[in-house]
Amino acid sequence: MIANYGYRDGSGEYYVTIDTDLCIECEGRWCVEACPERLFEIARDDYDDEVATIVASARKLLKERCSGCKPAGGYGSLPCTTACEFGAISHSW
Numbered sequence: 001m002i003a004n005y006g007y008r009d010g011s012g013e014y015y016v017t018i019d020t021d022l023c024i025e026c027e028g029r030w031c032v033e034a035c036p037e038r039l040f041e042i043a044r045d046d047y048d049d050e051v052a053t054i055v056a057s058a059r060k061l062l063k064e065r066c067s068g069c070k071p072a073g074g075y076g077s078l079p080c081t082t083a084c085e086f087g088a089i090s091h092s093w
């Protein structure tokens with residue numbers, strides 16, 4: 001399943017997308033450790049599979065919470081997308 005977490009406002013769209021089908025086979029769970037803001041957690045989905053999700057309290061704050069990892073924060077690549085060896089994570093901005 002393609003899961004989108006985030007929101008849009010007057011300045012743009014701020015979504016983190018996770019291809020949770022890829023999480024089912026993932027034993028590394030690299031996203032959880034890689035994110036300096038601890039935005040990822042592993043939870044059971046509607047199909048009872050353990051997949052990555054974005055913590056509920058952060059879903060409406062992604063622009064702010066991810067700002068330190070974006071190019072303006074000095075990063076050339078995002079810790080989460082780099083860590084996920086399955087390429088399951090993408091960002092809309």
Ligand code: SF4
Nearest residue numbers: 023026030031052084
């Ligand atoms: S590292 Fe990637 S594949 Fe593994 S649980 Fe996290 S998002 Fe899913």
Ligand code: SF4
Nearest residue numbers: 035037066069079080
């Ligand atoms: S960009 Fe940074 S803060 Fe945002 S989800 Fe990825 S690792 Fe976490």
